[in-house]
Amino acid sequence: MNSSNDLKQEVTDKYSLRGRVFNRIREDILNGKYKDHEELREVAIGEELGVSRTPVREAFRQLELEGLIQIIPNKGAYVTGIKVKDIKDIYMIRSKLEGLCARWACEHITEEQLEEMEENIFLAEFHASKGHMEQIAELDNRFHNILYESCNSKMLEHLLKDYHQYVWRIRKQSLVTKRGNASNGEHRAIMEAIKEKNPDKAEQLANQHMINAYNNMLSNGFFDDYDDEHQDENQE
Amino acid sequence: MNSSNDLKQEVTDKYSLRGRVFNRIREDILNGKYKDHEELREVAIGEELGVSRTPVREAFRQLELEGLIQIIPNKGAYVTGIKVKDIKDIYMIRSKLEGLCARWACEHITEEQLEEMEENIFLAEFHASKGHMEQIAELDNRFHNILYESCNSKMLEHLLKDYHQYVWRIRKQSLVTKRGNASNGEHRAIMEAIKEKNPDKAEQLANQHMINAYNNMLSNGFFDDYDDEHQDENQE
DNA sequence: GATGGTATGATTGTATACAATTATACGAAA
């Protein structure tokens, strides 16, 4: 039930103080500047960003709903660090939901979306052969967003985009994974299944695609000392 | 990625002005007092509830993340009505996620949780035989919450509780559905599958349980003129 | 020395004041 992915919202985030504060704090939690259980004080952050308490407070309320901080009334705001377990859970949840999304896409995808997917995959193959990691990552992003938009469900699209951005923010600080070829092949398979209107197959493939992506992160040692870097001493 | 389900949060909602404003507006959107695309003005709502703009604004920010209103910078806050399609989508999404939840519960449920489930089902059978609709609804709620808590995933628990509350708020204004017996039988089946640690079966049953619940709403004519009541003239 | 209570400071909650932006109304020019 979140938001923050339409154009208007991006404009807000860019030009309003609240939006800037919100994004800044979110980044700082995700990249580990603010550690788990750390207290965030309104004045301190306000001074750091050169704004008053008002926009900071509004940003706090949003961050709380995003689950990134916990606000205890009359006491303070405390960082809720993201744990390795959370990332795993998100991938498993996404696995189910991307499956559902691919299923619905079989019925509702438009010709234009199918064409953009095809182009996307074609381009990704090209950049993979050249080793252009930056572009591959961008195209991967875009592929999933097309898929989300093609399912004809604002609810599901919303949810998946949120999760997608969420893990993206975490992943992007690490090296981009070297899975371009395999991943793109899976994209092609999903697209083919959607094109031939085979919902069972599309769902199953999208399901597995997400699980593979997760396993890839695992075997690349992404998590090896993630918690150490993002949690402070008193673990739970 | 939402929140608003732990005890602390409830305390906030009850005693802080912001929390009261937030709940009030949410109710008013869900029960149709504020129609689709209606503009919400900060001062007007503030005066109506006897508070200043500050808590109203903070509530607005939260409502935006919940997807209930859309805020256009420097312009205003506009209600985003819930459409029949959204409710259907939520049930289908929940179907997948409750399945995943039941699967994980097989591994992680505690003895106490299993016992509470058993007691819950027992009580529900009793009240069903007596026709105590109020209690049946309450027990149904509780059953699902136990299930959510038993999956050992804060992420999934969070998400499912949000959706659960969301549809609950919509459903409760209508007559309580008369599905007590069948629903409770399905609860029992899910519990048995979890108890015997059969994740495939548990997932499949929880899946189907949600689809049945949705079909029941359909055949009870719940949606017949829902949009008419909750959307204003210019539909999309 | 340990314990408890009070005073002080720090922090959040709310209200209000001011600035910036947007909508509306009115009139002049074509």
Place this chain on the structure above:
DNA sequence: TTTCGTATAATTGTATACAATCATACCATC
């Protein structure tokens, strides 16, 4: 009559002031 521009009003964005609550330190008492 229509259209454009300007002035005015309304509304949101931000900053600040004040109130309420919570944390800390210090001192009195046992």
